[in-house]
């Protein structure tokens with residue numbers, strides 16, 4: 001199976017490497033095709049090309065929106081593009097964004113980004129290989145990168 005990993009040079013953590021390492025710990029025989037682009041607005045077309053030209057069955061799009069208002073707008077636009085690319089290709093692109101201002105300090109940001117990348121990688125494994133395990137988590141208040149909030 002081919003998995004696409006698309007990430008950015010703008011990000012301050014190598015989330016793509018963490019995602020690949022995590023998937024490898026759970027399933028073997030995966031071919032990773034990795035593309036790195038400058039920023040999050042470049043992720044939609046790069047992800048679409050991984051699906052259409054490289055035949056990836058699922059893609060992770062990892063990026064880091066900056067702290068300023070224009071970065072938040074940029075993130076919303078990138079997200080809209082990623083959803084459009086998914087609808088055009090009928091293929092999942094897991095959006096793994098970590099906003100730079102989610103981190104309380106550089107160390108916390110680094111840990112949050114690693115954890116979110118790894119936990120979305122686990123989601124990918126469940127979606128593709130263990131749908132029953134995913135279904136068991138329905139309504140369970142799952143989060144990525146920080147502790148789960150749980151059901152009410």
Ligand code: RDL
Nearest residue numbers: 010038039040041042064065066071074
């Ligand atoms: O196509 C080239 C750039 O426009 C593209 O890479 C943008 O995603 C770069 N970029 C911004 O222009 C911006 O204002 C990014 C951010 N903010 C941001 O917060 N995070 C990014 N890119 O990854």
Ligand code: RDL
Nearest residue numbers: 061079092093094095096097120123144
């Ligand atoms: O593609 C993987 C994720 O990006 C996707 O599952 C998002 O819908 C997850 N998500 C957020 O990233 C977020 O910032 C969700 C929320 N907020 C939210 O409020 N509710 C969700 N998902 O169900």
Ligand code: RDL
Nearest residue numbers: 095096097098099116142143144145146
């Ligand atoms: O409720 C606290 C957080 O879950 C909330 O602030 C989320 O919006 C944080 N978040 C993002 O901002 C994002 O871009 C999350 C994701 N992506 C995500 O993929 N998974 C999360 N939170 O659990």
